[in-house]
Amino acid sequence: MSNSGLHLAIEIDGDGAHPAAWRRAAHAPAHLLTPGRVRSVAAVVENAGFTLATVDDDLLPPGSGRNPLGRIGAVERAAFIAASTSTLSVAPTVSTTYTEPFHVSSQLASVDHISAGRAGWVVGQTAAAEAARAWGRPLVDDRAREARDSTRVVRDLWDSWEDDAVIRDVATSRYLDRDRLHYIDFTGETFAVKGPAIVPRPPQGQLVVFAPEGLLPADLVDVTFTSASARAATPLTFTEIEVALDTPDATAGQRITDLGPWPSRGRLRFAGPADGLVKLITGLAGQVDGVRLHPLVLDEDLAVLSRLVVPALLRSRIAARPVPGASLRATLGLARPASRFQESA
Amino acid sequence: MSIIDDDVPYPDAILHFGVFFQGVNHWTVWSAPDSGSQIDPASFRRVAQTAERGLFDAFFLGEGLRLREVDGRIHDLDVAGRPDAITQLAALAAVTERIGLVSTSNTTFNEPADLARRLSGLDLLSEGRAGWNVVTTDNAWTGANFRRGGYLDHADRYRRAEEFLTAARAIWDGWADDAVATSREAQAWSAPVTPVRQRSSQFDIEVTPTLPRSAQGHPVIFQAGDSSDGRDFAARNADVIFSAHGNDFDDALAFAEDIRRRLRAAGRPEDDLRILPGTEIIIGATEQEAREKARWVRLEQVTPATALNIASLVWGFDLSDRDAEGPVPKEDAVVVENTGAFGARRVADPQAVVTKWREQAEANGWSLRETAIALGPQRGHVGTPAALADKFTRFARHGAVHGFNITPYIIPDGLNDIVDLLVPELQERGVYRTEYAGATLREHLGLRPPLTRRGDLTERAS
Numbered sequence: 001m002s003n004s005g006l007h008l009a010i011e012i013d014g015d016g017a018h019p020a021a022w023r024r025a026a027h028a029p030a031h032l033l034t035p036g037r038v039r040s041v042a043a044v045v046e047n048a049g050f051t052l053a054t055v056d057d058d059l060l061p062p063g064s065g066r067n068p069l070g071r072i073g074a075v076e077r078a079a080f081i082a083a084s085t086s087t088l089s090v091a092p093t094v095s096t097t098y099t100e101p102f103h104v105s106s107q108l109a110s111v112d113h114i115s116a117g118r119a120g121w122v123v124g125q126t127a128a129a130e131a132a133r134a135w136g137r138p139l140v141d142d143r144a145r146e147a148r149d150s151t152r153v154v155r156d157l158w159d160s161w162e163d164d165a166v167i168r169d170v171a172t173s174r175y176l177d178r179d180r181l182h183y184i185d186f187t188g189e190t191f192a193v194k195g196p197a198i199v200p201r202p203p204q205g206q207l208v209v210f211a212p213e214g215l216l217p218a219d220l221v222d223v224t225f226t227s228a229s230a231r232a233a234t235p236l237t238f239t240e241i242e243v244a245l246d247t248p249d250a251t252a253g254q255r256i257t258d259l260g261p262w263p264s265r266g267r268l269r270f271a272g273p274a275d276g277l278v279k280l281i282t283g284l285a286g287q288v289d290g291v292r293l294h295p296l297v298l299d300e301d302l303a304v305l306s307r308l309v310v311p312a313l314l315r316s317r318i319a320a321r322p323v324p325g326a327s328l329r330a331t332l333g334l335a336r337p338a339s340r341f342q343e344s345a
Numbered sequence: 346m347s348i349i350d351d352d353v354p355y356p357d358a359i360l361h362f363g364v365f366f367q368g369v370n371h372w373t374v375w376s377a378p379d380s381g382s383q384i385d386p387a388s389f390r391r392v393a394q395t396a397e398r399g400l401f402d403a404f405f406l407g408e409g410l411r412l413r414e415v416d417g418r419i420h421d422l423d424v425a426g427r428p429d430a431i432t433q434l435a436a437l438a439a440v441t442e443r444i445g446l447v448s449t450s451n452t453t454f455n456e457p458a459d460l461a462r463r464l465s466g467l468d469l470l471s472e473g474r475a476g477w478n479v480v481t482t483d484n485a486w487t488g489a490n491f492r493r494g495g496y497l498d499h500a501d502r503y504r505r506a507e508e509f510l511t512a513a514r515a516i517w518d519g520w521a522d523d524a525v526a527t528s529r530e531a532q533a534w535s536a537p538v539t540p541v542r543q544r545s546s547q548f549d550i551e552v553t554p555t556l557p558r559s560a561q562g563h564p565v566i567f568q569a570g571d572s573s574d575g576r577d578f579a580a581r582n583a584d585v586i587f588s589a590h591g592n593d594f595d596d597a598l599a600f601a602e603d604i605r606r607r608l609r610a611a612g613r614p615e616d617d618l619r620i621l622p623g624t625e626i627i628i629g630a631t632e633q634e635a636r637e638k639a640r641w642v643r644l645e646q647v648t649p650a651t652a653l654n655i656a657s658l659v660w661g662f663d664l665s666d667r668d669a670e671g672p673v674p675k676e677d678a679v680v681v682e683n684t685g686a687f688g689a690r691r692v693a694d695p696q697a698v699v700t701k702w703r704e705q706a707e708a709n710g711w712s713l714r715e716t717a718i719a720l721g722p723q724r725g726h727v728g729t730p731a732a733l734a735d736k737f738t739r740f741a742r743h744g745a746v747h748g749f750n751i752t753p754y755i756i757p758d759g760l761n762d763i764v765d766l767l768v769p770e771l772q773e774r775g776v777y778r779t780e781y782a783g784a785t786l787r788e789h790l791g792l793r794p795p796l797t798r799r800g801d802l803t804e805r806a807s
Binding site: 022023024025028029030033034035038039059060061062063065066067068069070071072073075076077079080081082083084099100101102103106107109110111113114116130133134135136161165166168170172173174175176177178181190191192193194195196198199200 | 375376380383384385386390409410411412418419421422423424425426427428429431432433435436437438439440454455456458459462463465466467469470471472489490491492493494525526527528529530531532533534535538548549550551552553555556557648649650651
């Protein structure tokens, strides 16, 4: 997919990418876990012109020590956002290590129905031993295997209803055409799933599947999130950038200092004025297909992104606003796949 | 024309309505011109907003974890295909203000840490409007879709459900009321949270709760089991019980009395549980019009193919090649094991049913289809708004029900008559609210705080 434009994505979990971001948030701590907060962040991101909001998640507390221990599940937030927005796409992170692939598939397909095709999935994994104890399962060592098998099952279940499986044929009294429904009969090393899904095929056929580089075989992924600035073997590649911007009240450096150490996750990091970030992102055009921004503090950086950074990228046609009514696949230039179970006539 | 009747046990009773989207089996008419999509978010929004306009307590979604089958093939006659319940309800939380949002979620094929958190998330996003209809599964047929696989036998599934609820409540109780700091300058974002540990017959888990309680404390607990075990489970654990006892007054009253007895035995006040039978309501401007409409609904529901399917379930073997408009089959019934493939439809004594069908068909000159309509699964109320309001007022004031969970026979506009015609009649009789008094589902239902948050009542939790 080579065009010179870039797709703009942003991570909106919590109060920002810094573990102590809550200290500079524009709201009282408890407001984080309210529908008003979820709705207003989504509205700001949508109005700014972003294509996609990702919503990070895990079963375990998001922070530790003095930082936030509370987080509403990403699928629930994504569904709420999907119903509160009209052009913004939303992709929750859902882990594959201990979750039930059948439930994960249903939940994500439902977000795609709710959003009329504006949903994606950020494939997650869970390393912490606490997760195994919370799920009541033995510790999983081979997370790549679980991610691979779960993703295969989730995708197969999305394909298990052909698009036109609901026929409402009054003459024969049949609501469904059972020949257009398929058992997936998946058997892996650690689990088996029969199918078909309980949710009809998602509007996009397949949700857009995002994954960090290296977690999954390339054929299971649509978009790789990379720390580098070069394309991966998947159809699209987005570069991850942690962002701290100068605001009218403080420089990026002052804001980072104020919050304390910002642990590195190996991603590109930009700290400075808006035009510097515009230049950095512009320089990635042609090398990758998009960026995912991780703002230091949502309430502060999102304001600068909305006012200065995104408008500049839209003006220079480096980025484009999603078109109302377009699916995420269409916006990203990805074809809508036929069901893999559908016999090609 | 309100009824002045002080000589009733519950003169101040108020009816609570819920709406059950989609329902199960053949009750949803999908063949009419105004039969809408079962998956389009607009259908869900429209039904929920209509119910909210009608001041309903709750919007309720069912669950199926495997598509139904008949004789090893996917059942193709009834509506099928639905969203994940909690996910869909989280979306509805964004477009409704007051109505409760109730998810049917299975304790056999979920884990407490995950499900309790998802329900908490819905409860917070809806600001205290979440409910959880606790269901169990006892068949390996459903287990084939899950890592866990396998199944639990009938007794163990309730044991697991009860232990699951104990774990969920402990997770919901994990944060102190004032755990989250009030200021960004505080020492820490929140007080430390102690992990919940549970070691029981079904679980060995250690979970750090990640969410505070909503405005209603816990999601409201619904339960629908009709067996003795199921009723006792509800009496010990639930806030609301769904039942199939809402058609006939005496049957409804007997069920309610039985539940009150079981509540007292469980050490709870007998008004601690709301009884909401599932039902269908068909309304006409005159009795004649209502009957004609009901006739149309039944014929749409019980198509020739559906009549043969109902008969096949009764007889225990495939009758799909018979003529539904012809006579009732002459063969005797065959007793077959229920794998769960067709839900909870069990016929306890099939030969007795077959005998009854044959006798009635002969006496009335009915075809097999007419017999299936007349004697097959029965439900619902048919009448004018005024007659239905009188009838429901009697149900309420005699303590036979606290309300109804209504399955519209058509989506999305099947609630309109109920909201526009029946609700005003009930309001006139003083048995239906004229505005929402509270904000949470627990407040709508007039319930006490959650069982584990009442001080001295807590000891008895497990």
